[in-house]
Amino acid sequence: MAISNRRSFIIRVASASAAVAAGGLLSACGGGDDDASPSARFDFGVASGDPLADRVVLWTHAAPANGQSTVSLTWEVARDAGFTQVVSSGQVQATAAAGFTAKVDATGLSAGQSYHFRFREGRNNSPVGRTRTLPASGVGSVKMAVFSCANYPAGFFHAYSEAVNQGAEYAVHLGDYIYEYPANGYASQDAVALGRVSSPANECLTLADYRARYAQYRSDPDLKRMHASLPLIAVWDDHEIANDAYVTGAENHTEGAEGAFTDRVAAALKVWHEWMPVRTPDMTDLRKIYRSFDFGNLLSLHMLETRLLGRDQGVELPSLVNPATQAAALASLTSASRQMLGGVQQAWLQQQMAASSATWQVLGQQVLMARMAFPVSILQALDPSNTDPAAQAAGLQAITDYLTAKATPPGSRTPTQQSLLDPALNPQLGYNVDAWDGYPVAREVLLGTANTLGKRLVTLAGDTHNAWHSDLTLLNGTKVGEEFATPGVSSPGLEEYLSAIPPANAASIFTGVIDTLNYADTARRGFLLMTFTPTTATGDWWFVSTVKSRSYTAVLGHSAVFNA
Structure with missing residues (x-):
């Protein structure tokens, strides 16, 4: 089997593994063997994010067949997994200019409801995901899983799947969704043994570098399962760009030798907006990612940008x-x-x-x-x-x-x-x-x-x-x-x-x-599960036993309650 075909086969196996783990959420109905022409591939599954009371952003990546520069897709949102009750649909394109990612704001939805969604290209269907809109006033509780700092070569992403297992309704990612380091860089000592060597091998500097790194991370079955199960609200930290970034530079950037910092930021943020299921507030300035989400009258979540808009260089x-x-x-x-x-x-x-x-x-x-x-x-x-x-x-x-x-x-x-x-x-x-x-x-x-x-x-x-x-x-x-x-x-x-x-x-x-x-x-590694009610904000810290093996156990390590 050729190397390229073997890599494609491995990605498809990973997708199938995620589908089984997700209880069928990621199942896909591809075109039959009698299709006259090859179809686009949905190797990285589907995702949703930035939910509001009446809409949510849907995402996928459609790898083109036959080298075309545009893949035309149909998207659907339904009340049921069989898509017999479609409530919103439309067309969107995955283009070469966007790295063949596609995003759409699915509108006309009801507050506080769960939905199924998918993309279609001809007879080829993407995996099926689930999403949820924000609740209206009067909501009694909200559960959100909070994540940070997922380093691919350091170990497996069990925390993402475990959040689904523990009943999270929404996901919040606070950054370091990827790491920019080269293959022999930070926390890579076990990467070869784990089969998680960073790609590309070099440090991420260019548009192509960052796109390849996101593609690798999004091939992870645990991450794909989380994206297909929970709407994500995300913001970047430093490693989506370079370590210890601030407005005009970063600890892990050498001006000139690694190009201009402004060019690196532009490439990194373009790819972040391509690969993340977010609603971009200002297309003329991708740094302006701060935005708010109202969960009825229970909580207002304000997502802040603390790296590239105002941060002065650090004092050592x-x-x-x-x-x-x-x-x-x-x-x-x-x-x-x-x-x-x-x-x-x-x-x-x-x-x-x-x-x-x-x-x-x-x-x-x-x-x-x-x-x-x-x-x-x-x-x-x-x-x-x-x-x-x-x-x-x-x-x-x-x-x-x-x-x-x-x-x-x-x-x-x-x-x-x-x-x-x-x-x-x-x-x-x-x-x-x-x-x-x-x-x-x-x-x-x-x-x-x-x-x-x-x-x-x-x-x-x-x-x-x-x-x-x-x-x-x-x-x-x-x-x-x-x-x-x-x-x-x-x-x-x-x-x-x-x-x-x-x-x-x-x-x-x-x-x-x-x-x-x-x-x-x-x-210990893991995630935070926050539960908000009108009287309490409760944090539950869930920990996984290891990130160095596919087999693990999870334990509730601590709970803390903040009374209103």
């Missing part, structure tokens, strides 16, 4: 803990002009929250907003990039000294312990300055806005690959809301960097040092 942690550079770095960190969202998006968010009458205001955004501050004495001693046992031992001693001082009654503390707890002598800084801890004034403005408006605030976050639950507080300690952060789908977490510390101990260190942190899991 070493410069903050080095006495020689600390003053200048702190001045930059705490500058009133330092931006994360940018003024236009911040004003939009304020307007959206002010106008919303929903019980819950939910921010779907990429990085941790809650304060994750450690004293400088620990940050100077414990460098996550240095996994040498001696270095980690020094870090553990600094942690022990600080926690001992914290637990000692004030009247019994030694002068050294008093110094450790004095913020003037031992200031606290966020250990992850790529998160909102690196943009403290912008965070204070956002949280202050929610507090002034009297809104019940929930933030959803990803990025760290680990699970967190925190209180959201102003600088004066006023609680504004709570943050629920999802673990990564497959990307390794702190257990890799803090390898000398048992995961349970690492979690205890974080919750012991950080007063506003209520829960942490620093070792």
Whole structure:
């Protein structure tokens, strides 16, 4: 069998496996063997997203036969799997200019209803998917699965299928849907053994590179099952473009040697909009992906863009803990002009929250907003990039000294312990300055806005690959809301960097040092299942036993309730 035919065969087998796992949702009725001409292939299944009360975006990829540049498709939405009750239909084209992806906004639907949908080309049908519109007022509960950080070479995407198993109604993806690294890059040490070597082999820089990488990810059966089962609301983080991206550059981009950053962003975002089932708010500026979704009067979900619209270049942690550079770095960190969202998006968010009458205001955004501050004495001693046992031992001693001082009654503390707890002598800084801890004034403005408006605030976050639950507080300690952060789908977490510390101990260190942190899991992969009712917002953290084997088990690791 030729290599190209073998690859096609493997993709088709993966599609069939997903169909069985999905209980028939992905079943397709292709044309018979007596078809006179070859038909387009739907190798990557179907997807839906950006649901509203009366419409939803439908997506597919139609690989052309005979080299044509356009594939004409018919789409259908029905109340039943047999498509005897079609409620909306029309035509759409998959063109070479869009990488043979096709998207359409299916309108005329009813609020809070589940539907079946498919695409057809001649006698050839795509797999069948299921989707759901947003509910109208009066809805009693909403369940949404929250995902982040799915690295193909790092392991299998079990979390996507498990969310379907656990009854999620909607899916929210907070970014790092793909990773841009080369085949021998980040978290690829097991890729060959797992049969998950990144393609293309080079780092993604061009339109063709990003298209090939999305195609590989979308060949994954677990991801295809999730897309065919749940409408997705998504936003990108940095790895859809390049690591630690900001408005004018990225840590993982070398201007000139890797082309212009503006060209790379343009290519990456064009492909993201091609492959994701999203409604593009502004075709003239693909960076403007912020948008809101109203789930009746229960919750308003505001999806934010925190990378390419307003984010200033990050302040490096070493410069903050080095006495020689600390003053200048702190001045930059705490500058009133330092931006994360940018003024236009911040004003939009304020307007959206002010106008919303929903019980819950939910921010779907990429990085941790809650304060994750450690004293400088620990940050100077414990460098996550240095996994040498001696270095980690020094870090553990600094942690022990600080926690001992914290637990000692004030009247019994030694002068050294008093110094450790004095913020003037031992200031606290966020250990992850790529998160909102690196943009403290912008965070204070956002949280202050929610507090002034009297809104019940929930933030959803990803990025760290680990699970967190925190209180959201102003600088004066006023609680504004709570943050629920999802673990990564497959990307390794702190257990890799803090390898000398048992995961349970690492979690205890974080919750012991950080007063506003209520829960942490620093070792397991999975997803977050959020359930909203008029009185509670409940986060359930589901973990999979492994991402290194096709066989796995799932467990509910922790639940937390935020009362309205």
